[in-house]
Amino acid sequence: MIVDALIEKIVQTQNPVCVGLDTAFSYLPEEMQRACGAEERAAAVLEFNKKIVDGVCDIVPAVKVQIAYYEALGEFGLSCFSKTCRYAKERGLFVIADAKRNDIGATAAQYAEAFFGEGGFPCDMLTVNGYLGTDGVAPFAELCRQRDKALFVLVKTSNPSSGELQDLHLQDGRTVYECMGDMVEEWGRGACGKYGYSRVGAVVGATYPEEAKALRARLPHTFFLIPGYGAQGGNAEMLKHSFAKGGMGGIVNNSRGILCAYRKRGGTFYGAAREAALEMRADLRSVLGEICAN
Amino acid sequence: MIVDALIEKIVQTQNPVCVGLDTAFSYLPEEMQRACGAEERAAAVLEFNKKIVDGVCDIVPAVKVQIAYYEALGEFGLSCFSKTCRYAKERGLFVIADAKRNDIGATAAQYAEAFFGEGGFPCDMLTVNGYLGTDGVAPFAELCRQRDKALFVLVKTSNPSSGELQDLHLQDGRTVYECMGDMVEEWGRGACGKYGYSRVGAVVGATYPEEAKALRARLPHTFFLIPGYGAQGGNAEMLKHSFAKGGMGGIVNNSRGILCAYRKRGGTFYGAAREAALEMRADLRSVLGEICAN
Numbered sequence: 001m002i003v004d005a006l007i008e009k010i011v012q013t014q015n016p017v018c019v020g021l022d023t024a025f026s027y028l029p030e031e032m033q034r035a036c037g038a039e040e041r042a043a044a045v046l047e048f049n050k051k052i053v054d055g056v057c058d059i060v061p062a063v064k065v066q067i068a069y070y071e072a073l074g075e076f077g078l079s080c081f082s083k084t085c086r087y088a089k090e091r092g093l094f095v096i097a098d099a100k101r102n103d104i105g106a107t108a109a110q111y112a113e114a115f116f117g118e119g120g121f122p123c124d125m126l127t128v129n130g131y132l133g134t135d136g137v138a139p140f141a142e143l144c145r146q147r148d149k150a151l152f153v154l155v156k157t158s159n160p161s162s163g164e165l166q167d168l169h170l171q172d173g174r175t176v177y178e179c180m181g182d183m184v185e186e187w188g189r190g191a192c193g194k195y196g197y198s199r200v201g202a203v204v205g206a207t208y209p210e211e212a213k214a215l216r217a218r219l220p221h222t223f224f225l226i227p228g229y230g231a232q233g234g235n236a237e238m239l240k241h242s243f244a245k246g247g248m249g250g251i252v253n254n255s256r257g258i259l260c261a262y263r264k265r266g267g268t269f270y271g272a273a274r275e276a277a278l279e280m281r282a283d284l285r286s287v288l289g290e291i292c293a294n
Numbered sequence: 295m296i297v298d299a300l301i302e303k304i305v306q307t308q309n310p311v312c313v314g315l316d317t318a319f320s321y322l323p324e325e326m327q328r329a330c331g332a333e334e335r336a337a338a339v340l341e342f343n344k345k346i347v348d349g350v351c352d353i354v355p356a357v358k359v360q361i362a363y364y365e366a367l368g369e370f371g372l373s374c375f376s377k378t379c380r381y382a383k384e385r386g387l388f389v390i391a392d393a394k395r396n397d398i399g400a401t402a403a404q405y406a407e408a409f410f411g412e413g414g415f416p417c418d419m420l421t422v423n424g425y426l427g428t429d430g431v432a433p434f435a436e437l438c439r440q441r442d443k444a445l446f447v448l449v450k451t452s453n454p455s456s457g458e459l460q461d462l463h464l465q466d467g468r469t470v471y472e473c474m475g476d477m478v479e480e481w482g483r484g485a486c487g488k489y490g491y492s493r494v495g496a497v498v499g500a501t502y503p504e505e506a507k508a509l510r511a512r513l514p515h516t517f518f519l520i521p522g523y524g525a526q527g528g529n530a531e532m533l534k535h536s537f538a539k540g541g542m543g544g545i546v547n548n549s550r551g552i553l554c555a556y557r558k559r560g561g562t563f564y565g566a567a568r569e570a571a572l573e574m575r576a577d578l579r580s581v582l583g584e585i586c587a588n
Contacts, residue, residue, distance in 0.1 A: 022401065024404070068404035100395070110318070111366070120371075131448060132451050159429050166427070170462050
């Protein structure tokens with residue numbers, strides 16, 4: 001079961017970190033930015049991604065590939081997205097597609113096919129938006145069961161205005177994000193692996209530690225994808241409560257802090273990325289201790 | 295201003311209908327379904343779409359292209375999506391990309407670039423999901439102002455379980471979808487065209503007529519994209535209250551009912567699609583009367 005396998009890889013690397021391949025063209029070193037057309041730019045991004053993957057694949061368990069940066073380059077970008085996912089899998093990494101897809105039943109099934117099927121993008125896990133309710137999420141969850149994949153549903157996002165809707169209180173006293181979290185637990189019911197986490201996880205931002213702490217207690221079977229570390233302001237101290245005992249139950253994303261580490265550290269971009277990923281591991285380990293699946 | 299131009303085209307065609315190019319490969323006539331690889335399938339879908347566009351381009355103002363069906367065919371599908379949008383524009387149709395995109399600020403800006411920029415997909419309007427709040431929508435709205443484009447934010451969706459979250463009551467008495475609707479009015483403020491509608495529209499399903507009626511009154515500056523007519527169960531009587539005086543303020547989508555009309559009517563698929571679009575116009579006109587921009 002894929003969430004078990006991810007957990008085992010986190011324990012093996014002692015690093016609950018995924019490297020965010022949100023590769024804006026502008027993140028590339030100057031000498032790689034000479035390309036001008038979308039096709040050349042996509043080729044440069046692919047070359048960059050492959051070297052990042054080579055640089056980190058033995059010390060992190062996963063990458064999160066943010067599809068928006070590839071869509072911005074049109075069909076060439078999406079070919080690059082596909083090849084990036086495939087390359088990361090070949091190098092033994094779990095691939096989380098960060099696409100926040102959502103639609104009604106029959107159409108959601110098409111998206112599920114795109115990310116978990118044969119013809120589209122080769123991914124292990126996918127972020128989705130649950131605003132449409134159960135019949136917008138069920139087709140994704142169904143294909144996850146059939147093909148051993150997993151989801152992360154947006155619950156409490158890391159951006160400054162996430163609270164405008166998500167923090168509002170419902171008449172039953174819950175916030176909107178708590179309600180979404182409860183739906184996520186429900187959607188994952190009966191699909192738990194041996195470590196107690198289901199295929200239907202949640203996106204819970206590192207930038208809201210109090211909310212994350214409460215959600216960690218509220219959603220015991222939900223694995224968290226935690227964005228917001230680094231550039232967005234989240235740090236290890238803030239996100240220690242996003243984890244359960246033994247540093248279990250979550251994986252923290254870092255994109256710019258790793259991809260652009262070379263600008264602060266010097267050296268090659270892939271060497272600097274590796275150093276940044278190791279430093280992030282040390283930072284997380286300083287609050288989480290030894291990570292163990294109990 | 296693009297919403298004004300869409301309104302004028304609706305008046306000219308007397309048809310507030312968009313044809314949904316949610317072209318599942320299985321919708322194609324049998325003789326077009328011989329392709330097996332993703333590349334061939336995408337080519338067959340493009341041929342089908344072009345003939346549909348040719349069949350309806352003088353009697354409808356717009357198409358809505360549902361990107362999920364193209365993503366399911368991977369990079370070839372997305373090339374087909376791009377070419378479909380371009381062809382529809384060349385034939386004088388407004389192109390609504392139904393992609394329900396959403397993300398935090400910098401990433402949302404990449405999606406906006408993908409759909410409204412130079413390198414990606416050539417669209418006029420885009421559906422987005424507002425669960426992340428203002429800073430998830432603002433980058434789209436900003437590019438809309440710069441490049442004369444428009445948005446439709448999901449407010450009350452047409453699917454059976456849309457109410458699980460959207461119908462819940464907040465402590466201030468509003469439902470979640472009313473709250474989202476109010477945010478949509480706010481996001482559109484100061485960007486109204488001469489007919490009083492802003493660039494930030496709303497998706498309001500035809501399958502919930504009472505809710506649509508209340509939203510029509512509540513959101514006077516918000517243009518509606520109305521899915522759910524036909525296969526999903528919406529009919530003209532149910533959606534007449536989604537419109538303001540003079541049949542203004544909305545456009546109704548029909549996908550399967552037009553693309554697959556040939557299965558019921560016989561004849562060519564594009565001829566049947568044209569007949570179905572004309573019949574739908576007559577159906578809507580029977581409740582809306584003469585459509586006029588006042």
